[in-house]
Amino acid sequence: MENALAPPDSDAPATSREQDAVRLLLLIHGAGERPNAFELADPALADAVGVVRSQVRLQKLDFWLRNPDYLADELLTDFEASRELRLLQLAGEILDSEEPEVRRYPMLRHHFGAYEPLDDALAVLRSAGLIARRRRGTVDRVRQHDYYLLKAGEQVAGQIVHDAPAFGYYVDRVALVVALADGLGGTDLKKRQYLQREYAQAARGTRIGPVSTRARARLAQLREQHQTDQDAGDQ
Template identity: 45%
Template sequence: MADSGVRRASRAQDAVRLLFLLDHCGAPHGDDQAGEEPQVAVAVIRGQKRLQALDFWLRNPDYLADELLNQVEAGKVDDTAWALERAGALLEGDEPEISRYPMLRWRFGAWEALDDALGLLYAHGLIDIVAVGEPPVKVDRWDYYLLPAGRDLAGELRTTASDLAWYDERAAVVLAVAGQSSGSQLKALQYAQAEYERTVWKASISGITERVRQRLAQITEQRAGASR
């Protein structure tokens, strides 16, 4: 059974979070597309698996910080100082607890029903959602398109709603970690975390804050020693 008493975001919070993910992490989308794709869309996230993986990192700052450290150690970041600073900020004080909204471990990894939040964005003309395949008989995936009105609202919230700033800042870090990797590629990275992989089906994925703090301290100390 799903966990009871787990901290949940409101429908509006979910919608704002997804809006910023689409704004930052959506692949650019021009007006030269064919078929069922919206002609006026400005960005797209292809597949719910990718959207859920991105959302997991935004909602779990300790896991996001650990993936930053993975990329630092693998030499995959251009600005190591920035990556370590961002990892530290994600782990500072009560930040991991304040910003964490746990997700369930489902059949294909971290998951939460997003229909209500996506429906809110869709109803206000901020996004479009397209089924890929042969709906309604067969749907291979769902693609999520950010429309111009959605980008405009994200820009407005960015400058006028200071209490939402962390959504925007966190989504930018998620993009730095995820790039345009597919949902399957991102899920594979997340499954490499033992705590994530070992969570029983339908239970909330637990945090890893203290382990990541220790790892950050070790990496910072090693780099300080190497620079002496």
């Protein structure tokens, strides 16, 4: 088994294996970087079009995809640093809607942060020839898992969104997640997510709680502050 299974909370919203498979396919499609020449020399990866390096990175990106309230709160953090109005607007689009409630699928707090068993969903994608996995390390110690999007996976990802436009939601949110994670490896993403107290203080083996109430209050405060600054600038 690639992941050790921990018991979920009985009242936590859950996804099906098929839902997880589609979400992860769209995530790997949107977040993958170009494989290098050495990787493409592997006959099994010859038609690979993207790769997400490390299970840690995949899990951390998936956390923001599954938890829109945390994603919006991080957008607010970036807005405070850059004062880029578009970030405030994007956070508002999420927090002004029911998205943090209806799209939230909480993850377990594991030894190394947010975690959810992904074996079954990834097995669906691998058995269908949509992705490939490679282990890095030694026979005795696997150091890293990398996930490669194959050409067939790219085609299926596009077909899914074409046939079921509702899945375009994930395409849009993956783009936000990738932009938020720009330049950060899996370990850096883990460190950033640990800055959220609800995340860091969750007991191991329990679901990480929401931040939607706090994020909405923060949004209102930043909007008021922005309006005050704008009014002052107009005088």
